[in-house]
Amino acid sequence: MRITRQVLNWSRLACHSTNISCRQRFCTSQHTMASRHTHSKRIEGLDKNVWVAFTSLAADPSVVNLGQGYPDIPPPSYVKEALAEAASVDRMNQYTRGFGHPSLVKALSQVYGKVCERQIDPLKEILVTVGGYGSLFSTMQALVEEGDEVIIIEPFFDCYVPMVRMAGAKPVLIPLHLKSGKKTITSADWYLDPDELSSKFNSKTKAIIINTPNNPIGKVFTRDELQMIADLCIKHDTLCFSDEVYEWLIYRGHQHIKIATLPGMWDRTITISSAGKTFSVTGWKEAVAQGLLKNFELMGQPECYFSSLAEELECKRDRMAAIVTEAGMIPVIPEGGYFMLVDVTSLNQDLSHMVGDDDEAYDYKFVKWMIKEKVEFI
Amino acid sequence: MKRLQRHRVEFVQLAADHKAVNVGQGFPDFGPPEFAQEAFSKAVNGGPMMHQYTRGFGHPPLVKSLAKFFSRIVGHEIDPFEDILVTVGAYQALFCAFQALVDEGDEVIFIEPFFDCYQPMVKMAGGKAVYVPLRPRVEGTAGLSSGDWVLSPEELASKFTPRTKAIVINTPNNPLGKVYKTEELQVIADLCIKHNVLCISDEVYEWLTYDGAKHVKIASLPGMWERTVTISSGGKTFSATGWKVGWAIGSGHIMKHMKAIHQNTVNHCATPVQEAVSQGFEREYELFGTPESYFQQLPAMLHHKRKKLASCLEGVGLQPIMPEGGYFITADISSVKVDLSSEGGEDELTDYKFVKWLTKEKGLATMPVSTFYSPEHSKEFDKYIRFCFVKEDSTLDAAEDILKKWSQGQ
Numbered sequence: 001m002r003i004t005r006q007v008l009n010w011s012r013l014a015c016h017s018t019n020i021s022c023r024q025r026f027c028t029s030q031h032t033m034a035s036r037h038t039h040s041k042r043i044e045g046l047d048k049n050v051w052v053a054f055t056s057l058a059a060d061p062s063v064v065n066l067g068q069g070y071p072d073i074p075p076p077s078y079v080k081e082a083l084a085e086a087a088s089v090d091r092m093n094q095y096t097r098g099f100g101h102p103s104l105v106k107a108l109s110q111v112y113g114k115v116c117e118r119q120i121d122p123l124k125e126i127l128v129t130v131g132g133y134g135s136l137f138s139t140m141q142a143l144v145e146e147g148d149e150v151i152i153i154e155p156f157f158d159c160y161v162p163m164v165r166m167a168g169a170k171p172v173l174i175p176l177h178l179k180s181g182k183k184t185i186t187s188a189d190w191y192l193d194p195d196e197l198s199s200k201f202n203s204k205t206k207a208i209i210i211n212t213p214n215n216p217i218g219k220v221f222t223r224d225e226l227q228m229i230a231d232l233c234i235k236h237d238t239l240c241f242s243d244e245v246y247e248w249l250i251y252r253g254h255q256h257i258k259i260a261t262l263p264g265m266w267d268r269t270i271t272i273s274s275a276g277k278t279f280s281v282t283g284w285k286e287a288v289a290q291g292l293l294k295n296f297e298l299m300g301q302p303e304c305y306f307s308s309l310a311e312e313l314e315c316k317r318d319r320m321a322a323i324v325t326e327a328g329m330i331p332v333i334p335e336g337g338y339f340m341l342v343d344v345t346s347l348n349q350d351l352s353h354m355v356g357d358d359d360e361a362y363d364y365k366f367v368k369w370m371i372k373e374k375v376e377f378i
Numbered sequence: 379m380k381r382l383q384r385h386r387v388e389f390v391q392l393a394a395d396h397k398a399v400n401v402g403q404g405f406p407d408f409g410p411p412e413f414a415q416e417a418f419s420k421a422v423n424g425g426p427m428m429h430q431y432t433r434g435f436g437h438p439p440l441v442k443s444l445a446k447f448f449s450r451i452v453g454h455e456i457d458p459f460e461d462i463l464v465t466v467g468a469y470q471a472l473f474c475a476f477q478a479l480v481d482e483g484d485e486v487i488f489i490e491p492f493f494d495c496y497q498p499m500v501k502m503a504g505g506k507a508v509y510v511p512l513r514p515r516v517e518g519t520a521g522l523s524s525g526d527w528v529l530s531p532e533e534l535a536s537k538f539t540p541r542t543k544a545i546v547i548n549t550p551n552n553p554l555g556k557v558y559k560t561e562e563l564q565v566i567a568d569l570c571i572k573h574n575v576l577c578i579s580d581e582v583y584e585w586l587t588y589d590g591a592k593h594v595k596i597a598s599l600p601g602m603w604e605r606t607v608t609i610s611s612g613g614k615t616f617s618a619t620g621w622k623v624g625w626a627i628g629s630g631h632i633m634k635h636m637k638a639i640h641q642n643t644v645n646h647c648a649t650p651v652q653e654a655v656s657q658g659f660e661r662e663y664e665l666f667g668t669p670e671s672y673f674q675q676l677p678a679m680l681h682h683k684r685k686k687l688a689s690c691l692e693g694v695g696l697q698p699i700m701p702e703g704g705y706f707i708t709a710d711i712s713s714v715k716v717d718l719s720s721e722g723g724e725d726e727l728t729d730y731k732f733v734k735w736l737t738k739e740k741g742l743a744t745m746p747v748s749t750f751y752s753p754e755h756s757k758e759f760d761k762y763i764r765f766c767f768v769k770e771d772s773t774l775d776a777a778e779d780i781l782k783k784w785s786q787g788q
Contacts, residue, residue, distance in 0.1 A: 072426055137644065
């Protein structure tokens with residue numbers, strides 16, 4: 001079968017996580033001037049970034065970019081219109097309340113109050129940030145200290161570890177395991193081992209980070225799974241940082257559960273979300289009150305963007321799964337989110353000719369190969 | 379005695395609570411110029427990619443515009459991708475600079491009065507703040523102009539130690555409005571070079587100078603490019619503080635550290651506003667130095683407002699210090715006799731009490747200047763309050779009304 005290559009007209013270096021070039025190293029030179037201009041210790045090793053090899057490769061406009069987590073489809077028109085309308089009001093171009101624009105926090109408290117079934121104080125319980133990223137950073141800096149441990153479930157969105165380290169704490173990793181022997185794999189087949197998880201908690205554990213729906217697998221944690229995590233948080237008096245940026249992107253048959261709504265969890269959970277992912281406007285790094293209110297009215301109905309986007313994306317998900325299956329790869333069908341993991345083992349692709357470090361992971365080499373060779377699958 | 383250190387935020391809230399005429403907080407209550415609004419509108423309607431992530435360290439069209447524009451001014455070829463980091467307002471540029479460059483135990487010199495976020499940011503980075511105040515040239519007077527507030531070269535030199543990592547300068551200065559002259563910057567530069575110290579130069583008000591005062595970039599002095607981080611703001615440049623687009627420009631070997639912080643904090647800035655600021659700079663590049671340039675028109679408009687507010691203040695016995703640049707006028711309140719006992723006890727700073735009283739009793743919101751001083755020196759400088767004149771004429775008229783009624787009632 002041929003997969004027809006589409007030429008993507010992408011001329012900008014749009015990056016999800018950009019990189020410091022590998023060739024630049026932190027200065028440890030003997031020269032007095034250079035040594036006085038060295039960086040602070042808190043950024044040791046934080047310059048490296050997983051995208052280092054890939055962004056420049058993927059920048060070639062003839063490469064089809066399915067790597068990075070942003071839509072290339074337009075956001076809903078009423079959201080763009082709301083932004084244009086807001087910009088036409090003089091006052092709207094100036095500083096607003098630092099912790100969050102009043103009409104936005106009010107809209108957020110309404111939408112999430114309904115979802116969580118509780119009163120949320122817009123001025124005390126909501127902080128508006130520069131993207132979900134900014135929320136994560138503020139959370140870590142405010143709540144995590146030198147010597148703390150923070151549990152992170154693998155695979156994890158790549159910024160969690162550097163952020164934990166920047167706060168002076170130790171990341172403690174626990175992997176999701178794949179159930180074996182299944183013909184069709186979905187993200188639900190990845191699970192946490194309860195005993196293994198329990199063993200990671202100790203007196204130094206400050207927090208656990210969860211991400212549901214998960215990037216990259218697309219796993220949507222079930223109520224039971226969240227309850228298991230919640231029980232441990234309560235037992236060890238640990239905080240929970242719940243990254244729920246993809247909360248509306250849940251495919252049929254699955255339900256997004258907010259760990260903060262479980263008994264005993266409201267007072268120990270920070271729930272993080274993103275208008276960029278909610279309204280397909282990742283470049284805004286801010287949310288739109290109008291969009292939220294409009295969809296608040298429509299919640300539960302087919303026209304609500306919170307459900308219509310997921311429906312639209314489900315077709316794309318299924319199409320992508322079919323494409324990769326035809327090409328001889330095995331997809332992990334995601335229950336939620338933006339991404340699909342694909343097992344490339346059966347292609348048995350020889351990558352020995354690929355230039356790179358000897359210990360470079362196979363998937364890194366494979367991705368580079370796919371970009372460079374501009375492969376057509378036959 | 380225990381000093382209550384409060385943050386600007388408290389006074390902003392007080393103004394809102396009392397629905398006061400707000401000449402306290404530093405933002406225009408008029409909009410950005412039409413060409414900037416159009417640029418933003420164009421960006422919003424500019425296709426799907428305008429709404430998605432752009433390059434994390436700065437939207438390519440914006441960093442290219444900034445490099446082109448500022449290379450001409452600094453006299454140094456600025457590499458758009460190595461030497462520039464776009465941030466969420468100048469605020470985040472300052473944060474990245476301190477986090478990237480200041481370590482536990484490093485000393486950082488501030489010149490008082492200083493924009494109040496510098497100190498908590500340095501503290502957060504584990505650094506130690508070292509203060510050196512500007513003082514009126516003539517002891518015991520406030521001086522007529524911000525140019526009369528100067529640094530003592532000997533006092534400044536004494537603040538440099540083997541632990542000094544950086545000095546922070548702000549020109550034009552908030553709150554005084556001082557525009558540092560070349561000779562004054564040279565004194566600072568000489569010390570930076572002698573002690574091998576970094577310079578963080580906050581120049582957000584760089585286009586707002588009055589009475590012929592000239593903004594000079596310390597990075598353009600010999601030996602300074604390689605040790606200076608110059609920070610500025612699209613919000614102040616284009617009267618759009620709510621856009622939150624700022625940037626830091628400096629030698630790549632320093633900028634790479636700030637980029638490491640940026641990519642682990644917010645990672646990206648908003649795309650459409652960066653596009654709009656880029657268009658703004660393209661326009662200004664072509665019109666630079668001509669009467670149509672916004673960088674000529676804005677200070678010309680503000681010159682008149684500055685004068686208007688200054689004469690109001692004189693009219694009620696508040697002595698203004700005429701600013702050579704920036705958004706603010708500081709006024710000496712010592713000659714005003716008001717009973718402030720209801721606003722706090724002896725421990726409370728005079729200017730704090732006065733600002734609260736003025737907000738609550740007269741409905742006029744300002745900012746106490748001692749909030750821009752170190753705890754050690756705040757008591758020495760608690761007889762000044764700060765007014766923002768970058769407001770619609772109607773706001774300044776309302777302020778004038780209040781001040782006139784008050785002076786008549788006295």
